[in-house]
Amino acid sequence: MGKAKIKKKSTFIDMTAMSDVTVLLLTFFMLTSTFLQKEPTIVYTPSSVSEEKVPVNNLVTILVSSADKSGKLEDPAAVEGKIFISFTGDVDSTFSSGTIRGLMLDKAVGIYNEQHKTAPIEMTAARRKAFMETNMIGAPFAALPALLDMSISERDKVQGDLTRADVGIPINGNKDKEGRLNDFQVWLKAIYLVSKDIHDQKADGLTADEAKALEDLYNAVTKDGRGIAIKADKDTPFTTVEMIFDNLQTMSLNKFSLMTALTSEEEVSSTAK
Amino acid sequence: MAEVAQNDGGEKKKGAQKKMTIRVDFTPMVDMNMLLITFFMLCTTMIKSQTLQIVLPSNEKVNKEQQNQAKESEAITLILDTEYNDNNKPKVDGETGKTIHNIYWYQGIADTTFTKPDFIQKEQFVGDARENGVKVQQGIRKILRKQNEAVMANYEEYKTKWKNREITKEQFDSLAKKNAADSTLSRPVVIIKPGPNTTYEGLINALDEMNINQISRYSIQLPTHTDTLLIQALEKKTGETIIRPTIRKSSNPS
Numbered sequence: 001m002g003k004a005k006i007k008k009k010s011t012f013i014d015m016t017a018m019s020d021v022t023v024l025l026l027t028f029f030m031l032t033s034t035f036l037q038k039e040p041t042i043v044y045t046p047s048s049v050s051e052e053k054v055p056v057n058n059l060v061t062i063l064v065s066s067a068d069k070s071g072k073l074e075d076p077a078a079v080e081g082k083i084f085i086s087f088t089g090d091v092d093s094t095f096s097s098g099t100i101r102g103l104m105l106d107k108a109v110g111i112y113n114e115q116h117k118t119a120p121i122e123m124t125a126a127r128r129k130a131f132m133e134t135n136m137i138g139a140p141f142a143a144l145p146a147l148l149d150m151s152i153s154e155r156d157k158v159q160g161d162l163t164r165a166d167v168g169i170p171i172n173g174n175k176d177k178e179g180r181l182n183d184f185q186v187w188l189k190a191i192y193l194v195s196k197d198i199h200d201q202k203a204d205g206l207t208a209d210e211a212k213a214l215e216d217l218y219n220a221v222t223k224d225g226r227g228i229a230i231k232a233d234k235d236t237p238f239t240t241v242e243m244i245f246d247n248l249q250t251m252s253l254n255k256f257s258l259m260t261a262l263t264s265e266e267e268v269s270s271t272a273k
Numbered sequence: 274m275a276e277v278a279q280n281d282g283g284e285k286k287k288g289a290q291k292k293m294t295i296r297v298d299f300t301p302m303v304d305m306n307m308l309l310i311t312f313f314m315l316c317t318t319m320i321k322s323q324t325l326q327i328v329l330p331s332n333e334k335v336n337k338e339q340q341n342q343a344k345e346s347e348a349i350t351l352i353l354d355t356e357y358n359d360n361n362k363p364k365v366d367g368e369t370g371k372t373i374h375n376i377y378w379y380q381g382i383a384d385t386t387f388t389k390p391d392f393i394q395k396e397q398f399v400g401d402a403r404e405n406g407v408k409v410q411q412g413i414r415k416i417l418r419k420q421n422e423a424v425m426a427n428y429e430e431y432k433t434k435w436k437n438r439e440i441t442k443e444q445f446d447s448l449a450k451k452n453a454a455d456s457t458l459s460r461p462v463v464i465i466k467p468g469p470n471t472t473y474e475g476l477i478n479a480l481d482e483m484n485i486n487q488i489s490r491y492s493i494q495l496p497t498h499t500d501t502l503l504i505q506a507l508e509k510k511t512g513e514t515i516i517r518p519t520i521r522k523s524s525n526p527s
Binding site for chain 2: 033249
């Protein structure tokens with residue numbers, strides 16, 4: 001009896017099928033993805049049963065950081081959420097995020113300088129450009145020029161450090177629409193005025209699509225409250241959130257939305273003991 | 274698959290040609306694709322955030338007479354509170370990993386004699402349980418649902434109709450909205466009073482309960498002195514410390 005012949009088998013694995021699958025997956029991810037926007041701090045939104053989606057276009061996001069993620073702060077008075085603001089324009093119209101940001105900045109700086117005649121801030125073209133390219137920003141107006149002069153990485157580093165006094169938009173004081181507005185209220189007023197301005201210019205021969213985009217922006221901010229969203233961490237103290245509510249009420253922007261994550265009625269964030 | 278067999282098309286030639294096999298190695302291609310997939314997976318947000326619409330009253334001062342006074346019997350007050358641990362972080366339940374929020378609630382006008390037993394009670398936000406396949410409400414939801422019985426009965430009816438495809442989602446939504454605002458039914462007015470230590474999550478939970486229980490009339494207010502006294506009375510009764518020092522100072526002058 002001869003020995004059983006062992007067939008030499010090639011170890012070559014056919015990767016074609018594998019490659020097909022990966023290309024399919026890749027296509028899926030490329031088509032479904034929307035890129036994460038850079039935010040200065042990570043915020044975990046609380047969950048809710050509300051199923052309404054966050055709009056993609058024409059959105060002003062007010063980000064409220066959690067009290068303290070680093071554990072560095074020891075003074076309880078300092079343990080407070082910091083406010084950042086972000087503007088999203090229309091994806092495919094003349095009013096892209098950059099344009100909207102530019103308009104908002106011009107208007108806000110105008111209002112601020114009007115109210116602080118002794119210490120106005122200067123917005124150069126370079127600073128304006130830097131602002132237009134930044135997704136989210138949170139700083140008092142007085143610190144804004146210095147912040148915009150920094151390089152991108154430097155700015156991110158400064159904005160990410162929540163212990164700094166020049167990070168976060170001040171929201172304290174003022175309960176009067178007519179008096180000297182605080183920095184946050186200046187932004188809110190700018191948001192209202194810009195959307196109103198754009199709305200009023202509608203007659204000047206725009207295309208139907210553009211006119212619709214402008215109408216959407218105006219409605220979102222002033223009418224149905226979809227255009228202003230508060231994104232706060234689940235551990236943000238209510239006192240901070242209440243201050244934001246109060247500022248919005250002072251500026252007569254009574255309708256707005258709160259960002260949440262989806263949950264079911266069976267699950268809620270607390271349990272019986 | 275990655276082989277291409279070169280054939281001479283059946284024509285026989287004198288010198289028998291060797292069959293050529295061209296193999297393309299796809300491994301680097303797969304490697305590269307995997308890298309790209311990883312990149313896209315890390316950079317995308319698959320879950321889109323949801324929003325909760327909220328409408329607050331204007332800040333302008335309103336005369337007492339102009340205010341709509343809610344009927345005392347219809348009012349329910351929820352005082353919210355979040356427990357904190359020694360590190361000034363919200364206290365987390367060991368089993369579920371979720372923050373502990375307490376609700377102190379009472380019905381009707383505040384009892385200023387502070388003597389009625391069980392006037393103010395403690396509850397928590399608890400999700401629905403299932404008993405023999407039937408949804409059972411627990412915690413504060415059970416209480417709110419009972420108060421809003423008339424509205425909820427209709428709501429459940431519409432829901433069954435919708436589930437049985439008798440009405441469309443749009444019809445269901447409009448019916449539910451109309452039902453929640455129906456002034457002929459007895460509906461409660463809920464006053465949400467987040468205490469000084471409440472976190473944002475506590476407030477969202479409370480607003481969520483309003484949505485779940487189809488309560489259309491609610492307001493957010495700050496706790497009053499009477500509320501503090503009521504909680505003190507509860508503290509005395511149960512021996513529990515409820516009022517803790519506020520760990521956060523508000524710089525709001527109000």
